[in-house]
Amino acid sequence: MANMYALALKIWLVGVCITWCGLRECEASSVPAVLFFGDSYGDPGNNDFISTMIRSNFPPYGKNFPGQKPTGRFSDGKIMPDYIVVGLGIKELLPAYLDPNITHQDLLTGVSFSSSGSGLDNLTAITLAVIPVWQQIKYLEDYRTRISALIGQENATILLNRALSFISIGTNDFIANYFLQINRRLEYNVAQFQDFLVKIYSNYIEDLYKIDLRKIAIINVPPLGSLPLERTISSVTNGDSVKDMNDAAMGFNSKLESMISGLKTKLPGLQIVYLDYYALVKDFITSPKQYGFTVATKSCCGTGTYEFGIACNYLTAACTNDSDYVFFDSIHLTQKAYSIISQHFLRHGIKDLL
Template identity: 40%
Template sequence: MAFHSIALIFIFQFQQILGIDAKISSIIVFGDSSVDSGNNNFIPTISRSDFVPYGRDFEGGRPTGRFSNGRIATDFISEAFGLKPTVPAYLDPAYTIEDFVSGVSFASAGTGFDSATSTVLSVIPLWQELEYYKEYKGRLEDYLGNKKAKKILTEALYIISMGTNDFLENYYVLPIRYFEFSPNDYQKFLVDIARSFITDIYHLGARKISLTGLPPMGCLPLQRTLQGGNCEAMYNHVAMEFNKKLKALVETLNDELSGIQLVFSNPYHVFSKIIQDPRSFGFQTAVTACCGTGTFEMGYQCNEFTPFTCTDANQYVFWDSFHPTEKTNFILADYAVKTSLAIFK
């Protein structure tokens, strides 16, 4: 089936199922490759995906810097709330402040809550994402005037999605944090950073905020390859424990910060169901990814010369060894909008 037909079916089903009337002015995104719509294209890093076959099922069949064959979850969430079908990357010079009125992503693939994580692949640290937001806020005020800009920023939905890289790219790979913190203490360290970040954007005007938990990161194809095809139970346990701490943080900040609507979006359980029983969701497999052998390829290892890349990404839960396909992103977005984000309808 052609991309445009699939996309139209997705859009129609999404809008029919959700029936959402927009009460959100904009989608403002912070995070990692799960929500980076192309910022890494414009920084010197190897953590990029601005080449084929990435984006082959995106409109026009072009790579955008999204780590997927097509759109990512925040794109679908934006469309579900009656906004644009894609959320543009802040650093992309093709867009202007006019384009960013209804949505913008400051996310950077490879980053995390911990600034040490961003240094691994020389990507944008979370504190810099915040600085870009402050810059954006000033530009929006200049463009619309303070009153209208304040209204948009207050009624925007802020999505925060990161954390996987802190563990899989940083803590368990590099020795510094591993010897500095126990797994439990490192989780607390990251939660404290999340607390500070949410408090910062709250004081800058954010009121509607979604904090996204970790997926079953031990079941990513790369981790399964390292485990002989099985999920890495320890990593999944860490993800579940970290999610509990994030949920507790959300409850605490809702009590502490007047007027905030902070929700915890937990993809772990629905993602686990997809991985455990992919056929019930219309997939063939979750063990291997579409690109290449499906066991280790991602980023520059997933390129136009990679042999064996699948012909139909809709049959695969994962696009590369670390990231979901567009179809999986759609399912995860659908779940989030019908559950944790339903408060913002």
């Protein structure tokens, strides 16, 4: 059995060479698998298999997913990992690692370890009862053991070296932790909290490197204060949280870029790129018509002001013209928005890892 999968992998590594990836924009590459880490922007349903209230495996989520099936993806349909694996010519969807129905082929072509609601600060994950980053590392170690059993240790190392790994995390550390709870604000000012998170992030990448990941894409955090939920909170409290949170996001993102520069010199053989999610979401909001959107400050679900997760449910009216909206719920984007972002990343950034 092991020999059969070893042969299959070697065929895959040759056959997956993509002359033109995505919209025929990328250079020739050999990408055997895609791995995702982090939060809801990359979670295809891992939270379905843990005890947490941070879920989206019910309508109206998934209303435009194949079969109109809610899967645990926080959107009306597909999310970034799905569009990225399609753009790289690997498969149609990136499955959740905790899904008991994943196949051997799923494992060999990539999975997501992401957990909606997770953050760099362990307090974030504890508060929301989701999978912390350190546990995602444990799952990666388990994943390595499983693929080694299928194709042998040497081939598993080759696969991990050549896989593209994506990390999208940090949003919840601000919106569900620092700006919502008092604990961290008693310990740190905003700049200190950013430094605290970046240090954890750096250690996280070093841990991934130790498990043989060599091609990593960092997806920064969005303009937090411009999310419909945070706009609503700001209007209710008569505060200036929109600017404060956007400034916090920009400061954090700037420090991420500096961190990446340091890691390139510190970790030999590491290829790492910075993907600017913030800029794209901001552009959607300020220039929606340029991308075919007509509603950019409210979401498709319910009143468009606060609903997400269990508050966005089958009793909540959802819009019928999803593609006109940037946001599906008050935090997460529509599949149209995710598709545009993923195509941009394939053209600008991901190709540098190929």
